[in-house]
Amino acid sequence: MIKRRIKSLLKSILKSKYPQYSDLNFEIEKPRRADLGDFSTNLALILQGKIGIKPRELAENLVEELKIEPLFKKIEIAGPGFINFWINPEVYRENLKEILKKGERYGAIDLGQGKRVHIEFVSANPTGPLHIGHGRGAAYGDALARILKFSGFEVFKEYYINDRGTQMNILGASVYLRAKELSGEKIDFPKDYYQGDYIKDIAKEALRLYTDLLERKEAEAIALCRELAIKIILEDIRSDLENFRVFYDNWYSERALYEKGLLNEVLEVLREKGDLYEMDGALWFRSSLYGDEKDRVIRKASGEWTYFASDIAYHYEKFVKRGFDLAINLWGADHHGYVARLKGALKAFGIEENKLQVLLIQMVNLIEDGKLKSMSTRKGEYVELKELVREVGVDAVRFIFLSRSHDSPLEFDVELAKKQSMENPVYYVQYAHARICSLKEKAKERGLKIEEILEADLSKLGEDEEIEILKKLSEFSDVVEMSALGLSPYKIVYYLLDLAASFHEYYNKYKIISEDKELSLARLALSEGCRIVIKNGLDLLGVNSPEKM
RNA sequence: GCCCCUGUAGCUCAGUAGGAUAGAGCGCGAGAUUCCUAAUCUCGAGGUCGCAGGUUCGAAUCCUGCCAGGGGCGCCA
Structure with a gap:
């Protein structure tokens, strides 16, 4: 400011x-x-x-x-x-008054000026439960949404569901095979089918719901299994996300894209531009014209559309039909090869490529007993998000996931995250908040009226530590701005750690509530300023601010 | 082979669109509670910013080359 x-x-x-x-x-x-x-x-x-x-x-x-x-x-x-x-320190003191007045709106800025931002994140295929990598994306996307909203953008959060295509059929077939197995048939379960135990649970449910499942024609039975699996898995994903405090404005079904006929419309545009051609029985998009290293198939020789085809249509719709000013996609880092072709498609439509920001989320490595816990999606050996959340708690998981830039791999020390001590950064910040709440209680007990801090004589705040804290509080909106501009929630994390440290230090050195009523009110005002900023900051991360710990 | 990311204290990481003497936490060593939450705080030791060049008044930061680790280069997602 x-x-x-x-x-x-x-x-x-x-x-x-x-x-x-x-x-x-x-x-x-x-x-x-x-x-x-x-x-x-x-x-x-x-x-x-x-x-x-x-x-x-x-x-x-x-x-x-x-x-x-x-x-x-x-x-x-x-x-x-x-x-x-x-x-002039007076400027900082004035700012404290503003904090107390503005409360939960303190720090909000108008960087976005109402620009409409679309954030697509997680978007995991409904082929299995969410793992911790998805969790990082979930925390990141959700925090970003909160930060951008606080910065004056109009934000729309969306989950894109790949509910059609080959993978869905494999999913259905996997369930069907397991159902056969459950009813005593000997089967040979292919390696490229979905291996996890959850498939067996869904198979059980399929047999319960459709008692004649195995008597039906295979294709029909597989389709039933597929639909059931998608429904059950999506429900599971949704509930994991809600438990993780992540809520969407919309769940967008890929099928809906086709039903709307959007794909045809988009292909027509590309065809007219001459950016499509047929070769070897497949339909290709000339992405190499737009910065990609080679052309890409959008309809396979088998007649099936690739995911790229849907993605082109989906993003065309985001900008052209739905009119978003900016779209942010959070993808796993393994999708990096995909960025150039999608941006290529946007360029073909004359959409400025900077309007799409793809953030690639690097790996999460779990450290347990000081050792790296290895994960392999192939064998179904990954740690589920719900498992980690159950063990560590939502606040700690979110805070730690958000403590690094998206392009750095993240080491998640499970023991550390569980610790309720100063080593655990989450508790450190939350503790500062709880401590201030307790101070206010104490003040009340001693007959001080909390409302009076609004009229407190802030010129009493003259100690170095007090000026230091006043300064830090005045920087909050700058941090919010940097965090929004850089799409970097971790800047909020570091700021909060720093502010909490300053407060703990101050608390330890000075008596907040003393015999001197004027001084007490001034210091309570400063404490309350810290509390508001910590709370506002934690809110941006989707982390709770407990009043007692 | 090509593309992306990472490399800063023993460990985990900051370092604000190049700035003035490189920072924090943990770990290690030494301390602080008759007192508002010790889930806290104070002091100390600890560095060739992966390596080599270049750009300029100035480089951890920008450019080039190399080294190391991770990921990606499908009519898979």
Whole structure:
């Protein structure tokens, strides 16, 4: 917030003194060292190359008028030509009042200006239960949605269900075979069929529902099994996600795409452009024209459509029919080869490729007893999301999943996540929140009225630690902005850890509630400011803020 | 072979669209509770930012090449 105020001040000076460079890109940043001010800018250093005046001289010139600005306590030129600003502490105290007033809206920004964003995430095929990799995508997509919404975007969350195609038929056949097996028939279960035990459970259910299942024609029986399997598995996926506090605005069925005739419409557009051709009995899209390394099949020689075909139609619809300004897709990193062809398709439609942001989610490695737990989807040896959540809890799983950028592999230490101690970052942050709630209780017991903190005399807050916390609280919206721009929930995580640390430290060193009523109210106001920001931050991650622990 | 990601303290990771003396937690060593939640806090030791060049006032950050780990290169998803 303050950062933006400094920037706009400097911009107007730049405009009046060097109008030809008014669009110059310069930075306002927080220096690492406290003796270099609260903020600093490299403006003069950047400008020197353009005009050839010595940077320090230039800086003097630029800063002249700013010295009377009440935002600042002090301005200095330092080093090679940095301009360092010290903020008037009154500004931070004013900000605390704003936090108390705004409450759960504090930190919200209007970066998105109502732009409509579509977020598609998880979208696991309904062929088996969600595993922890899907869980990471779920936490990431959901947190992103919350952050973007808080940043002024209009967000739509969608789960795309691949409920047709070869894999579904294999699923149906897998269930059917297991059903035969259950009724005593000897079978040979193919390697590329779905191996998991859940298939047997579904087979059992199929036999119960359709008593004549095995007397029916095979194709018919397999179709019944397929439909039942999709229904049961989707229900399971949905309930896993809801338990994980992930809710969608829409579940989009791939079949619906075909039923709407969307695919034909899209193919017509491509055909007219001459971007389709037949070869070896298959239908190809000339994705190589649009940056892909080769052309891709959209209808196999067998006559079946590939998933790519549906995806083209689906994304065409996202932009052209549904009018989203931005679409964010979260995929497993193993889909990376798929990005170029999809973006290629968008280009063919004249859709700017930056409108689609594909975030590839790297692996989750579970560490148990200090050892890597190996996972193999093929053998059905993966850890299910529900299992991990049951063991560790939603809050810890979400917090840890969100603590890394999507493009870094994530090490998940199960023992650590379960620990209820300072080593566990989730508890560390939540504990700060609970502690402040307990402080408020205590204050009430001592006859202080919590409502009075709104009128507290904040000039009592003068200790270094207090100013430090005030500053951090004022940075929250900057963190939200960076987090939204970078599509990076982990920045919120690190900020919260930092803020919680500052609060714990402060709490340990100073008495919040004392005999001095005015001072107590001021410190309670500061504590409440911390609580609000921690709560707002945790909300963005979908993590609870307990009042007692 | 080609493409993507990663490489910073013993371990797990930050490092804000190149900035001023590289940061945190854990682990290790030493301490703090008659007192608001010790699920906390304080102090200390710990670094050739994978390697080599380049770009410039300035590089952990950008470019090139190499090394190591992971993933991907299907008419599979």
